[in-house]
Amino acid sequence: MTIMGSNPRARVNTNHPEAFAICDRCGFLYNIGDLRRQMEYRGNNLLWTGYLNCTPCFDQPFQLDRPIFIPPDPSPQIPSRPPFWQQEMAGSGIGAQTPQNNPIALLAEDD
Numbered sequence: 001m002t003i004m005g006s007n008p009r010a011r012v013n014t015n016h017p018e019a020f021a022i023c024d025r026c027g028f029l030y031n032i033g034d035l036r037r038q039m040e041y042r043g044n045n046l047l048w049t050g051y052l053n054c055t056p057c058f059d060q061p062f063q064l065d066r067p068i069f070i071p072p073d074p075s076p077q078i079p080s081r082p083p084f085w086q087q088e089m090a091g092s093g094i095g096a097q098t099p100q101n102n103p104i105a106l107l108a109e110d111d
């Protein structure tokens with residue numbers, strides 16, 4: 001037996017009466033036992049959003065809402081070695097900061 005004639009979603013059982021509730025998403029009337037708590041990830045825990053949804057409207061909690069924990073960087077290796085091109089650049093004068101190619105030093109000389 002249904003109530004309100006046009007709504008087949010809510011059932012009436014005279015031997016086991018059950019309350020009715022409205023789905024917060026679609027607005028149809030259901031038995032309250034057919035509605036599910038809509039959950040979402042807040043941090044790493046599931047929390048109820050306060051919505052009661054029917055089964056077709058229910059969304060599975062989205063896994064990517066969970067925080068991503070990145071492990072710390074690895075500890076440095078000792079002794080570390082500088083890249084070979086740093087020594088080459090320092091020896092050839094390319095990239096080395098001399099008063100001739102240092103723009104800050106050139107600006108200071110202009111004053």
Ligand SMILES: [Zn+2]
Nearest residue numbers: 023026054057
């Ligand atoms: Zn619904």
